Amino acid sequence: MSLWPPWRGRGEKDPMGGPSQLPKQDxxxxxxxxxxxxxxxxxxxxxxxxxxxxxxxxxxxxxxxxxxxxxxxxxxxxxxxxxxxxxxxxxxxxxxxxxxxxxxxxxxxxxxxxxxxxxxxxxxxxxxxxxxxxxxxxxxxxxxxxxxxxxxxxxxxxxxxxxxxxxxxxxxxxxxxxxxxxxxxxxxxQRGQVSDAFLDFTGGVTTTINLAEAPGNLWDILTRATYSKTLIGCQTYLGSERVLENGLVDGHAYTVIRIWKVTCKRKPEYLVKLRNPWGKVEWRGDWSDSSSTWDLLSPKEKIMLWRKDNDGEFWMTLKDFKAHFKLLVICKLTPGLLSHEVGQKWSCTVQEGRWEKGTTAGGRMKSHQARDTFWKNPQFLLSVWRPKESRTLLMPCSVLVSLIQKPRHRHRNRKLPLAIGFYLFRMSQLFGDQRKLPREFFLKSHPLSLPEEFLREKEVSQELWLEPGTYLIVPCTSEAGQESEFILRVFSRKHFFHEIGSSPKAVFFKEIVDQAEGHEKFFKYFERNPEINAAELQKILNQLPWSGLEGTHPLFSLDACQGILALLDLNASGTMSIQEFRDLWKQLIHYQVVFHKHDSDRSGCLNWGQLRAAMKSAGIFQNLTQDGKGIYLQKPEWLLMIMYS
Structure with a gap:
């Protein structure tokens, strides 16, 4: 089974900025x-x-x-x-x-x-x-x-x-x-990995467990996975897809569809149910369809679990599963799955990047000599905070980092993917000039986390436990000069994430810099207060200049700010992070531009005709209910009502 990643078809502009192979077809x-x-x-x-x-x-x-x-x-x-x-x-x-x-x-x-x-x-x-x-x-x-x-x-x-x-x-x-x-x-x-398809089906983050080195709480992990929004697959050891004597197929992928704990001889037995994509050819060992071990169960359990059909589905013990399968692949749609934080609200930040020969393709950190080029890799600054409700706890923050490389050929198996990984450094001080950290930083600093090995996979990910603070992430290829595009995703409860070399004001808050005429007070405010409440939000919104809109300065009431905060506060902390404010500001600027565009007489008010045209221009209030007598309000639409109420 190959590790080569999928590619696309033909023609349109790629979201990463390079040429894609899919046509624009309506x-x-x-x-x-x-x-x-x-x-x-x-x-x-x-x-x-x-x-x-x-x-x-x-x-x-x-x-x-x-x-x-x-x-x-x-x-x-x-x-x-x-x-x-x-x-x-x-x-x-x-x-x-x-x-x-x-x-x-x-x-x-x-x-x-x-x-x-x-x-x-x-x-x-x-x-x-x-x-x-x-x-x-x-x-x-x-x-x-x-x-x-x-x-x-x-x-x-x-x-x-x-x-x-x-x-x-x-x-x-x-x-x-x-x-x-x-x-x-x-x-x-013809060749691929379960994790590749999981990513293309969901956009989730895949975690691959080497079953030969499986953690002791593997059953607990499987239990949480099967009762959460996860997809689970597994793979046997590499081979030519021949059927072994035990009924398994080597070099083959299976789906994990169920787990169950039974009582056998007064002791617990942990069972895993799998399906062969062939729709036939099944495990022949203990707990297979024809195994006598089913007679050891109570009649009730046997009736509930046992089926004798040649449909590719079968049970086996967790012990046999670990012995005969190489990889367990879990695609997590809730990043906290493996960190006992199921149900908590997480935020995700995505950054795009590129390794270019001679400029940003610095390769991995090998020696002092190699660090001459390592520092040239793209560098990303990550600030991590504890959510308000967790500040009394002394536990580190769970952060999930995912690095995805873009294929280098429109046919997914024409070119091998590069071996990729990322390093994590703790930052003891901030560099105010927002330029790349120089070679000297890496000569003196030791990574807090580094790749155990560079993997030729589409995605590599790692769950990190970090104390609140500032960190540096450096994604790279195994060798200098190797070119590709990538996206870097960070999931956590609270964080701020941007590429060094283009300041956060240019990347995350470009709209604020443009509209606020370089107003620095806002950025300094968030440096002192990683999260703000409704009163602080009101103060910021009413102090920022709204230039270029040719209208009166909007004034936000405390009630309006409380409504906005309630709408955007996804983790119910009662506060707003810098990322949440970024989304808010972008929407406010958009609606202000639309408002003033249709306020043709500069009265500061819209009549019914102007309001209807503004709504159409903004693309809002379009979702009719089934009977046509009402509408579904989406988040931007509710926000607009708060602004002008």
Whole structure:
């Protein structure tokens, strides 16, 4: 199983600023055009020809006389998706993409997460035009992928790649085609890791546990994971996907779908339930479908847990699981999962960066000589604070850092990913000039955290326990001169995060610098008070100059500030952080510009016609209720009502 990361299809501007390979395709417009013209959509950017399947070994696996057909040609009653069908109904085809399918099957255990990737209102009846759309999280942004529904089939009309045990369901086959388009071709799905697909399905942070070195509380980790918003997969030791005597497949990915503690011979036994993406071939050891160990359970437990079906699903003990599987992959949608902080509100900050040969590709820290280039790597300043409700506790703050590299070729397996990692340093003093820390800093400083090894993976992450204070994060490749783009994400309860070399005023608070004419009082205020209450918010808002708006200075009442704080205070601390204020300021500036644009007579008030035009311009109050008599208020819309009430 390869560690190579996925890539995309063809054409549009990438959110990272580099060229992407996905075309700009408007799903609604294309569907409407096909319906108007009475034709079915054919995707010229991912056509129904062999080049979309690949150009190498996969072509040799294809059946003779391969055809491309649409689901209505393959079944008399095709359905896109059925909530009544058994969730784990997908089976792997000729593509060696067990890693993709194992992740996808984990996705089906969470309907709300699945519906973000797979819009479930698509069908082969209402407004059917042979066009479908799926969504993937790609390097900091959700991107749509549009496809036609022409699928590769053999001479008998059987799907060549992913299929469903329900022969009339096609969402899995169509999603695989969309992912193949994103990655370059079907052949580009041949190798990969479960963690790659988890990231593309959710934007969550993946944690990989080497089961040979598993922590003693592994069962507790699995318990919290199965009862939280997580996706769980696992992988056997590397191999050629051959079936071993014990029924497991080497070099193969599986989905963890359930855990259960039973009582056996008056002692607890810890069981893990897995599914093989093939939809068949199962474990043959203890607690397998044919094992006599089931007779040791009470009749009630046996009836509840035991099923004898050749469906690829099986139970095994936690001990056997640790012995026969190499990796456990947990995709966390709540970053506090592994730190006993489940349910706490976390904030996330994302920064984009680039390693460029000769300027910012400094490589890892090897020796004093190597540090001549190490300091050239991008440098990010991180300030960590305890939330207000935790300030009486002396425990360190939990911070999750995720580094994701961008693939270097539109076909995901054409170029190996770089080996990447990041260093963490404690800052004993602040550098006011906001320039990169010089070589001398790294000669004198020892990293607080450093990579045990540099990994050739799309994402590397680490959970850190940090005392409140200021830190430096330096992401890098294993060797100097290696080029790539990356995104760096930081999750914590309270933090401030920006790249050195472009000050926080330019990165996080560009709007404030522009509108407040370089007013420094605000920044100094937040340096003294990492969090502010409603009265302090009122003071700041009423003191800042609002230049360039050609109107009277807005005055904020204490009631209005209390309402704003209640709206934006995600962790119910009663205070606002610097990141939360940044979001607030951006929205206030936007609405002020819109207001003054439509206040044509400079009266300081909007009449009904002007107000309606301003709302349309701001793109608010558009969400009608089902009966059309009311609206759903989103956060910016409620904020606007507070401002002008």
């Amino acid at each position: 799903y609604e417009a294309l569907q409407e055009r096909c319906l108007r013209n009475g034709c079915l959509f054919e995707d010229s950017s991912f056509p129904a020809i062999l080049s979309s399947i690949g150009s190498g070994s996969l072509l040799r696996k294809l059946p003779p006389r391969l055809q491309w057909k649409r689901p209505p040609e393959l079944h008399s009653n095709p359905q896109f998706y059925s909530a009544n069908a058994r969730r784990l109904d997908l089976c792997q085809g000729l593509v060696g993409d067990c890693w993709f399918l194992a992740a996808l099957q984990a996705l089906t255990l969470h309907q709300d997460i699945l519906s973000r990737v797979v819009p479930l209102n698509q069908s082969f009846t209402k407004n059917y035009a042979g066009i479908f759309q799926f969504w993937f999280w790609h390097f900091g942004k959700w991107v749509p992928v549009v496809i036609d529904d022409l699928l590769p089939v053999d001479e008998a009309g059987q799907l060549v790649f992913v299929s469903s045990t329900y022969k009339n369901l096609f969402w899995g086959a169509l999603l695989e085609k969309a992912y193949a388009k994103l990655c370059g071709s079907y052949e580009d799905l």
